[in-house]
Amino acid sequence: MSAAIIDGKAIAAQVNQETAAAVAAWKAKGITPVLVVVLVGDDPASQIYVRNKTRTCRELGMESRQIVLPAQTTQSELLALIGELNADPEVHGILVQFPLPAHLDEQAVIHAISPKKDVDCFHPENVGNLLIGETEGFSPCTPRGVMELLARSGFDPAGKFAVVIGRSNIVGKPITAMLMQKAKGANATVCCVHSGTPDLAQYTRQADLIVCAIGKPEFLRGDMVKPGAVVIDVGINRVDDPAAPKGYRVVGDVDYDEVSQVASLITPVPGGVGPMTIAMLMRNTVTAVQLAADGK
Numbered sequence: 001m002s003a004a005i006i007d008g009k010a011i012a013a014q015v016n017q018e019t020a021a022a023v024a025a026w027k028a029k030g031i032t033p034v035l036v037v038v039l040v041g042d043d044p045a046s047q048i049y050v051r052n053k054t055r056t057c058r059e060l061g062m063e064s065r066q067i068v069l070p071a072q073t074t075q076s077e078l079l080a081l082i083g084e085l086n087a088d089p090e091v092h093g094i095l096v097q098f099p100l101p102a103h104l105d106e107q108a109v110i111h112a113i114s115p116k117k118d119v120d121c122f123h124p125e126n127v128g129n130l131l132i133g134e135t136e137g138f139s140p141c142t143p144r145g146v147m148e149l150l151a152r153s154g155f156d157p158a159g160k161f162a163v164v165i166g167r168s169n170i171v172g173k174p175i176t177a178m179l180m181q182k183a184k185g186a187n188a189t190v191c192c193v194h195s196g197t198p199d200l201a202q203y204t205r206q207a208d209l210i211v212c213a214i215g216k217p218e219f220l221r222g223d224m225v226k227p228g229a230v231v232i233d234v235g236i237n238r239v240d241d242p243a244a245p246k247g248y249r250v251v252g253d254v255d256y257d258e259v260s261q262v263a264s265l266i267t268p269v270p271g272g273v274g275p276m277t278i279a280m281l282m283r284n285t286v287t288a289v290q291l292a293a294d295g296k
């Protein structure tokens, strides 16, 4: 059996079209959504992420402002900037690109961004809202992207056994929380496994749905997957490949060649979850405009 591919690029393009229509509707009312992206230092991967976010923002008709600060920026300088952006009524969404240089405290930054402008959905207030099933505000971008991929591929997690591999605050924990919600498009029985789980494959082999987010190249092998399972690969890893033009290639956390022979539906890397993350950020920026308009 060879799995059908979930085309993240095509689904992200669909979502972006919807977002562009929502942006146009706000602009017709005289409001242009504004996303501010703050980059501290010159990490090359972060520069690429920020560039992609800025480009997509503009393609969808929103305004994107980039603020690039030197690597030696102090904690108080960064927090002062966030304070100014929080207070600026023209700014709807604020995103501080992580990782920050080691001397800066990411948790303090997460707490400092106004929950109403927190388009990454990292603030504890928004994380709490997610956990209790509030649907009006922000959604964390990568996990929401995974849920959209499932919904738009016609896979309903309800009543299924889902295994999430990884428990990070950015991916594993929120996906676990989303899949277990008593809500349409969710309602799965969820098990989250991690580095503290002995014999992790005993769980994945029973799963109807596996979401793999651990940052280990090609970790999930074919013999760890039940025939017919749906497999979502969140991982983005660079592995050396002297034959590739850049000397490396990008692979996921799933051994695609093996697992695609066993699964029924699978996301590729690249072109799976990645494009959805940005699409959800764009959607969150429009949500921020709505929250501002509602005075919430």
Ligand code: NDP
Binding pocket: 142, 165, 166, 167, 168, 169, 170, 171, 172, 193, 194, 195, 196, 200, 213, 214, 215, 216, 234, 235, 236, 237, 253, 273, 274, 277
């Ligand atoms: P983190 O490093 O923050 O978390 C990794 C998680 O995996 C941790 O919970 C860790 O366990 C667990 N883990 C690590 N090794 C193992 C192992 N051998 N067996 C079981 N569990 C393990 O990573 P992220 O969640 O931020 O990212 C995961 C992957 O997703 C990365 O490849 C990242 O690049 C990618 N990513 C992709 C995005 C996209 O847009 N497509 C967005 C965000 C991330 P423990 O908690 O015990 O340490």
